[in-house]
Amino acid sequence: MTETTDRRVRLTAAARSVQDRIERACAQVNRPAKDVMLLPVTKRFPASDAAELARLGLTDLAENRDQEAGPKSLSVAELLPGVGVRWHMVGQLQRNKIKSVVRWADVVQTVDSLRLAEALTHGVAAALTVGDRTSPLDVLVQVSLDGDPARGGCPIGDVPALVDGVIRSSELRLRGVMAVAPLAWSPERAFDLLSKVAGRTRNEYPEATEMSAGMSADLETAIAYGSTCVRVGTALLGERPLTSP
């Protein structure tokens, strides 16, 4: 087999096996499997891998660094003309990167402060004006479950004010909440808490239906607590290279 076919076979098998995990986890808690999206996180893997996954029907893809995602999204568009990929930003977002991020991102899952929401609003408005975008930006509010600001995320007490700020922006569309489970916590504790924040947000704004939670190691637990989007890197693509392609 050539290297490309070999990689294609591996990614196809890995995608099948992660889909099976999602289906089993949904069945356990009587949720329809279609309510949980598998979002591959392609960071540090080449555009060719991202394109293979999109070819398999996984047309929502996530990245965590602007410098890598911008060029990769262009390469994938060249490799797969006519296939619309929805790109999600899942990494911490520096405000000096916003101008670039709003050109490639369809969704930013890591909005964690009013300052960032305001800066994104301005960035999206400018991009709409010059034709670099044609639609508002879907956003998730990233929640810091343990209140440790180091890893990004909005402290739980500040979520309502941030949600209100996002709602007031006509350039942003609130879709829900996202979190990464704190390393020191059990996934149960983390996703139980996030599901409460998600529920409160949804009560206030019914269109905020998304709860982005769960990665390769803990996606079953996240699904049990209501995740609608599992962000999976390693289980699909293998161990991540240390540096970007």
Ligand SMILES: *Cc1c(COP(=O)(O)O)cnc(C)c1O
């Ligand atoms: C890298 C990354 C993931 C994927 O992690 P895996 O453990 O490799 O599945 C999920 N979410 C975020 C925010 C990430 O940066």
